[in-house]
Amino acid sequence: MTSKNSIITKEEAARLIGNLGAEFALLPNADYIHPQYDIVPLAPKITVPAGPLVAVVMDMDGTTTTTEELCIHSLESMVRKISGRLTAGEWAGLDHALDYPNIIGNSTTKHVEFLITKYATMIDPAHLRRSYLYSALWTIILGQDEQRVAEVKNNLANLGCLDMLSDTQLDELTVSKQFTPAASDAITDSFLGKYGSGFRASSVTAMVRVGIDIYYQIYHAMLMEIQAGKGEALARQFLGSAGKRLIEPMPGIGIALALMKGWLGTAAAGAFDDLAADLGQKTGTRYDEGVLRAARNRVADLGVYFEQHPLKISVVTSSIRYEANIIMSEVCHVIQQQINHWNVPEEKKHFLRQQFSSYTNIYDGFVTANDSSEIRLKPHRDLYSIALHVLGIPKDHFNRVAGFEDSESGTIAIRAAGIGLCIAVPFEKSKGHNFDAASFILPGGVPEALIVHNLFMPV
Ligand SMILES: [Mg+2]
Known part of the structure; x- marks a missing residue:
């Protein structure tokens, strides 16, 4: 490093970046991030370690x-819910060759952003709103990860449903945990009636927030089943073969x-x-x-x-x-x-x-x-x-x-x-x-x- 100043010229920047390596990766950033991409130097590729491994x-x-299978299943279910195309007849599902490289191994935000952008024309606002409220209620009432609960609350506020957070029925449900499969549909409809009209998710960034919350809810509901020892029934449902675990x-x-x-x-x-x-x-x-x-x-x-x-x-x-x-x-x-x-x-x-x-x-x-x-x-x-x-x-x-x-x-x-x-x-x-x-x-x-x-x- 020769520069004394933190702010350097474009030429100096190019020279210094060139000094950092012989191979670089181009990393596109999410829609809401500056800059559009990062360029990062990679360590020289080696096939033999310099000494015994440590x-x-x-x-x-x-x-x-x-578990990657579970993540993929949850992402596909998210798209099904926000499009209302729940069966294979209505939508064949994710494309192995075109979708999988974009939804495995990156951050959840990037996976969801890819799907929301790619399947934008399939998204149905009414299905998106209802499935979002369901997932938000599930997360606040039954979710076990505090950070997720905090993010969902923050998103509700940003999506025009701030008042829902001070709803006394929500407080009661959070205590009683009565968001059972039998009751959850009626509860979701009740909240939809009260707060659905304020809900706004028109930008890509807002829809990605929605998609992320729905994805996590689907995934975490399955993890809770597995934790509760119901993994085998789930495995039969998803994998179709006895004896295989999720x-x-x-x-x-x-x-x-x-x-x-x-x-x-x-x-x-x-x-x-x-x-x-x-x-x-x-x-x-x-x-x-x-x-x-x-x-x-x-x-x-x-x-x-x-x-x-x-x-x-x-x-x-x-x-x-x-x-x-x-x-x-x-x-x-x-x-x-x-x-x-x-x-x-x-x-x-x-x-x-x-x-x-x-x-x-x-x-x-x-x-x-x-x-x-x-x-x-x-x-x-x-x-x-x-x-x-x-x-x-x-x-x-x-x-x-x-x-x-x-x-x-x-x-x-x-x-x-x-x-x-x-x-x-x-x-x-x-x-x-x-x-x-x-x-x-x-x-x-x-x-x-x-x-x-x-x-x-x-x-
Ligand atoms: Mg992996």
Whole structure:
């Protein structure tokens, strides 16, 4: 840096930006933000860490867990509600090729903004108003996340329904929680009669606020059902197959986490057989016998190495903390059950079940949307920068960190935070993303990184 003045010329700015890197990402901003876009330098891409890994940072939805499906379902339901096209006959639903790349891995605001803009002509003002009032009432009466409640109240005020917040019926409902499926329609109609005429949402920004509140309400209602142990009925409804859960760890994630934390030790080779079987069964990935044998031996060595040198691990998610807390608790619960079937000694199983009793035992960092601002979520670097800081990784060790993401914006966020070893782990719904920012694209997820790449550790 040569300039003494904070305000510099365009030429000086171009020169300084050029000094920051050889590759840049162009990040468009939301409609209400200045400037229209940001240009950010990316860490040089590397395929081999500069030394043994010290940390792994990884996304939650779609990378650690299967929950991306729930988010997509909630977004589609939001569009159905504000358009009044509730059945597949009235509207076929989101387009896999054209919509999914824009609604996975970014901030909720960006996902909703994309859908509101794209499906603008389908939006029906009467359906939008009624479904908004329903979602606002649900959130204020039944919602468990205080920040969400505060945002909905703020939005009601901005959308012309300020008086509704001092309604005594709303106060009573907030106490009695009597917003049951049987009663909610009549209550919504009553509030619609009282406050519907003041409701205004004509600008894109206002409609995005509406869409966000409806989306969260749908998503959080499902999370509450899952929390209440009704997840299986919901899973049957959405996934159609018995035995499948709405929230599951991605295949092999439990074993990979246990290994990286150094909890497997000499039991790593036994657990590896489960890892390989899990990948074969759930992802259809088949590895050559020779590859598997070599990998088994290397993973056995890694188990012993990580016992002495455990990796620091952080979840880095654009989901809010309320959601991440429920989701990762459920993921741990499922991994605890999986451990019963792992090929490791009984006393090791007991130890592992204890370790997986809480996600706080696993993660040295747990970074969510609440740690930053909605406008600085992925693809911006902030969440990953916060994670590196929380983990205490010095800058000269950023090249010994591996980052895993299932979406385009996630992979850009990793590189933008200064991490050169970025691994894209696309799942069914994100495989159409552009993964130019990644050094590797591994559809087999973190387990594939272990089996095929020895988790990028020197052999
Ligand atoms: Mg994701």
